[in-house]
Amino acid sequence: MADSALLQRTELSRPDVSISDAKAILGDFYGFHGEIRELGSQQDRNFLIDTGPERFVLKVTRAEYPYAELEAQNHAMMHLRSLDLGLDIPEPIATLTGEYIPQCEIAGSYYWLRVLTFLDGQPLTRQKFLTEDQVAALGDVTARVALGLKDFKHPGLERELQWDLRRAGPVALHLLKSVNDQSKRDRIAKAMIVAVKRMQAVAPELRLHAIHHDVTDDNVVARPGSNARLMPVGVIDFGDVMYGWLIADLAVACAALLHHAEGDPFFILPAVKAFHARYPLTQAELIALWPLIVARAGVLVASSEQQLSIDPDNEYVLGNAAHEREIFDTATSVPYSLMETAILDAVGLARSAEMTFATPLLPDVTPENLRLTDLSVTSPDFVADDWADQEVDWKLLARAAMETGYSSTRYGEYRLSYTRRLSERAPATFALHIDMCLPSETRAIAPFDATVKRNGHHVILSSPELALHLDGIDCPLEDGASVATGDSIGQVAGAAGSIGGLRIQLCRDTDLIPPLFAKPHQSAVWSQLCPSPSRLLGIGIDAPAPQSEAVLKRRNKSFAKPQKNYYAAPPQIERGWKEHLFDVTGRAYLDMVNNVSILGHGNPTLAAAVGRQWSMLNTNSRFHYSVVADFSDRLAALAPEGLDTVFLVNSGSEAVDLAIRLAWAHSGRRNILSLLEAYHGWTVASDAVSTSLADNPQALETRPDWVHPVLSPNTYRGKFRGAGATEGYVAAVAETIAAIDARGDGLAGFIAESVYGNAGGIPLPPGYLQQVYAMVRARGGLCIADEVQVGYGRLGHHFWGFDQQGVVPDIITIAKGMGNGQPLGAVITRREVADSLEREGYFFSSAGGSPVSCIVGMTVLDIMQTEDLQRNARETGDYLKARLEALGQRFPLVGAVHGMGLYLGLEFVRDRETLEPATEETAAICNRLLDLGVIMQPTGDHLNVFKIKPPLCLARESADFFVDTLEKVLSEGW
Incomplete structure (x- = not known):
């Protein structure tokens, strides 16, 4: 049974000390003056004083706590500060008379006083979401402190403390007397009985020495690391330092992590691995760990209930009560055998025995039948x-x-x-x-x-x-x-x-x-x-394990390195359905980036049509077959009047490349105007007019002399914004054209996405294309509308992006969605422009316009019409944009929502005035979204914009899931 003095201490309330009392103490004993406010504590009173140059913490403790225990805490801090731990530790400060632990009387009660230096930073407890790196860092910090205290000795370490996990059973049973809810009391008691029984089985083998016993998310000081993420750098609150089980130190830290775990007890494993890597644990200690975590959770919950019964206005206890209930619920949600196995497995001590059986369970079943x-x-x-x-x-x-x-x-x-x-x-x-x-x-x-x-x-x-x-x-x-x-x-x-x-x-x-x-x-x-x-x-009935890492290694070995993949540790996606993707473990992801699959994934109508055509014929377009004529007619009918001639190719890059060749052939000149921050493709010509730094960091230094990039008409973060933006950006184009005119070598054309796709779906300034097109055409140049990303119904309100600007281009380039993933691209232009190419010889694309590709293109258009996907892009896109804009009212990181329909750009900034790009945050948010089941990638020259371009079949419930999940990330952290 626990000592009676210990049990009496559990019933003590906090010292009755006000802020004015604290001010008097600090002035009289320490000569400190400044702003003061109270900090939270369960049984002490803690005050933060800001003197201007420095900050300190005043700790007021009831006289019932022995002097030797408080001295042990001070000496433990001094001991750790003398070591090279790479951690910040508070420094005890002496009074004006040289005392470190004076006593004072307030309203007839006696209290111990201590002042410590204040460590700048934030506790991790305020951040609901913690990354694996942060969890591991907490485990490592706990191990460093434990190692530092390993040889520390002091008489005050031998103490009776309610948090000592060696006494968890009797302490919890005593505390439960204050729990009025019978079911809650029974649940805690049952958990404690089982935990204590399992602890006792290995207790004689557990190592003992001085331990901090309270390295929690609340008692570490964290500051931004190299990736701007809070990482623990210091430890505070030595109030529970004692002589106890080494493994209890890790148990306390792991228990604190469970309110960040969203119900997943495996969340603690990186902390276990990190602790073990720095301070190796024995098998007995590892076996004891989970029972100790459960015991710690039980004591936390019971202690809060008991403390609130005597101090119901203690905001610190009230604020922690919900966390502690979550810790207890998670700790008791899984069998001990699972967590024991998981902990041993995490440190490489998995226990697995081979099984042999003398006779089969089902002797009539053979591999043959x-x-x-x-x-x-x-x-x-x-x-x-x-x-x-x-x-x-x-x-x-x-x-x-x-x-x-x-x-x-x-x-x-x-x-x-x-x-x-x-x-x-x-x-x-x-x-x-x-x-x-x-x-x-x-x-x-x-x-x-x-x-x-x-x-x-x-x-x-x-x-x-x-x-x-x-x-x-x-x-x-x-x-x-x-x-x-x-x-x-x-x-x-x-x-x-x-x-x-x-x-x-x-x-x-x-x-x-x-x-x-x-x-x-x-x-x-x-x-x-x-x-x-x-x-x-006696029969092999095991499924082969996924080989995702091996597949990625083979990809990196044989697949050219410049062909990048999404994510550093990508899921292996092998199936899709509508706007959903599935990896080899059966995990479903919401696909919010796949503008290639405009219809969605796994469309059975499209699959049947392709299979039927493959079974009959697939060849090149120089053969005579009907579907190439049908598809060409269908595309020409979608274009504005006068654009009546179609080239079929394999990709958007080829379409843009061909469009540039047409402009050269028709005009007899070479100079092409393109926009800064734009992306048009990977072929020599399409890459030449691409200036996106995100796709090519050397883009601006490697343009050929026939490419003339003009100022990006980015109305959000560009040079000209608001009223007058159109005139400013048009003037910039006019200046470039004037320079070309001055050289006298003429202008072949101008290429631009009708909506600024790669920058995040930013609309061009009103009337911009009308004026630029007019200047280009006045010089005999052709105007190319790159609709590869933004056209084909994706905007919802318009089938073509250029409709938004009220213009008709000379050449339209399309690809991506028109094949729903099948290599398929097209150029639509006027007959005389197309015929100009014959002066350079005939044009031929082996697979462009093949029977299968044409059937794919025809079927995609049929399904878009049957399922009314452009309307869905408009309605669901407008709904999605409104919800995203609502996030901007709550989260300063959300700078703007660009675009329309299902081509949206969500731009993240650190400051809405300076528009400093939140590049690192955007990448981290993408990774967190992946963990939560959403595929999303950044775009733009600063990689700080979500390019939101899902399949056009996106359901409203999926749009809600995306926004709700993003809201969770913005609320909890990344």
Whole structure:
């Protein structure tokens, strides 16, 4: 039982000391004067004083706390400051008379006083979201402090403290007397009993020395690191320093992390790894860690309840109570065996034993008669979105059994049928069991000596080290019966001659009813607890593990380096449906960037049309077939009157390249005007007119002399804004044209996106293209509208981007969405412009205009019309833009929302006056969104703009999910 003095201390309220009292103390004892405010504390009174040049903390402690304990705290700080820990530690300050811990009387009560230097920074507790780096850093800081205190000695360390986890059980039971809610009291008590029992099993092996015992997110001081993210650099609050279990130091830190974990206890593992890397822990300490975390959580909750019963106005306790409940809920949400295995696995001490069985469970099942189903993301058996059918797994399993009567799902398979669209968290998709279709009356044999446990139709064969869970078996044995290896345990249930279903699962925790599925990031640990039944059956029934890292390595080995991929650690995407993408673990992502797939992913109508055409003919456009004429007519009909001639190519880059050649051929001149900050493609000519620094940092230094970039008409952050912007930007073009005129070598044309796509969907100034087009045409040049990104209905309000400016170009270039991912591009122009190219010879594109490409293009237009996708782009896009603009009213980081329809740009700035780009923040937000199930990428010369260009089938609920998720990130951090 805990010491009575200790239990009495748990009932003490804070010192009755006001700010005016604190001012008098600081002046009389320390000679400090300045601004003062109270800081939070549970049983002390803490005050921050700002003298101007310096800041200090006054700590007022009740006299019931022994002097030696307070001296130990001061000496611990001095000891750590004398070491080279790379950490900031507060410095105790002496009074005017040289005392470090004087005593004073206030209103008849005596208190101990201490003053410490104040460490500048922020606690991590205020930041709801913590990155893996931050979590690891907290673990590392905890280890550094623990190592620093390893050899520290002081009599005041031997103390009775309610936070000492060696006494967690009796302390919690005492504190629970103040909890009035019976169910809450019982829940805490039950958790504490189990935790203490597991702690006691290894307690004799746990190392003891001086520990801080309170390195939490509230007691570390963090400052921005190299990536502008808060990283812990110092430790404060030595009020709990004591002689105790080393592992308790880490347990306290990990428990504090759980209110950042969003219910995922694996969140602590980077801290465990980091601590162990700096201060290696023993296996006994690692086994004790999770029970200690649960015990710490129980004491926290019980202590808050008890403290509020005697000090109901304590805002510090009130503010922490919700966090502590979240810590307790997360700590008690998972079985001990899971976290013990996860912790050991995290430091490379995973425990896995090979299993051998003398006899198979199902002797009638052989590799020859068993058919395996494929329920993975890449399964060819899923059609369209039938994987969303809750019965699809059993339907496919039954179909597989039709041939031999025997079929099985695969253990360790990430099942697409268990995905969850529009989910911030990855669902449990990893199968920890197998389901089988078998002839009824198929024999089942005990594969090991066991005791039978029954729970309705659920039968468990339990041995000291392993439990076999069976559903769908007709077992005649009673609960508690013993079976030996090879004994009959029954048969597959079902009427004679029918096919029955059998579920099989193994678990090394014999007290646990395991889940059927695990979340992807927990699957490696769960698979140690619930190993594959393969050896049980003598048949290989395991799904191959995804090889995403190996695939990425092979990509980097064989795929040219300049061909970049999204994200440093990209998910391996192997399937899509509408605006959703699925990786090989069954994780669903909302695709908010894929303007290539204008219809959405996996469109069955398009797939059928392509398959039908491939089965008949695919060749080059020099052969005579009808669909090339049909598609050319269809495209010409979409263009303004007079633009009646079509070239078909493979990509937007080729289309732009061809458009420039047409301008050269028709005008007989070479000079081309293009816009700064623009991107048009990768071929020699299209790259030449591209000036985006995000795509090519040397763009401005490497332009050929026939390219003449003009001032970017960026009305948000450009040189001219607001009223008069059009005139300013047009004048800049006129100045460049005048210089070309002066040289006398003429102008071939002008190319621009009709909406400033790569800069983030920024509309051009009103009337800009009308005036620029007029100047270009007056000199015999051609006007090229690059609609590759912004055209084809994406703007919603207009089919073509140039409609927004009220102009008709001489040449239109299109690609991307027109093929929904199939290589397909086009140039639409006037007949006489097209004919000009014949002076240089004929034009030919091997695959441009092939039968398959033309069928793709025709079908895309058909589906766009049938599904009214331009209207959806308008309505859903307007709704999405309004919601994004509403975020700008709450979050200063949101500078502006550009664009229209489903081509939007969300620009992030650090300052709305200076428009300093929030480049690092934008990248970090993208990465956080990926974790939450949203694909998003930055654009613009400063990479501080979200280029929002999803498939045009984007549903309103998906738009809401995107904004809600972004709001979460902006609220919680990244």
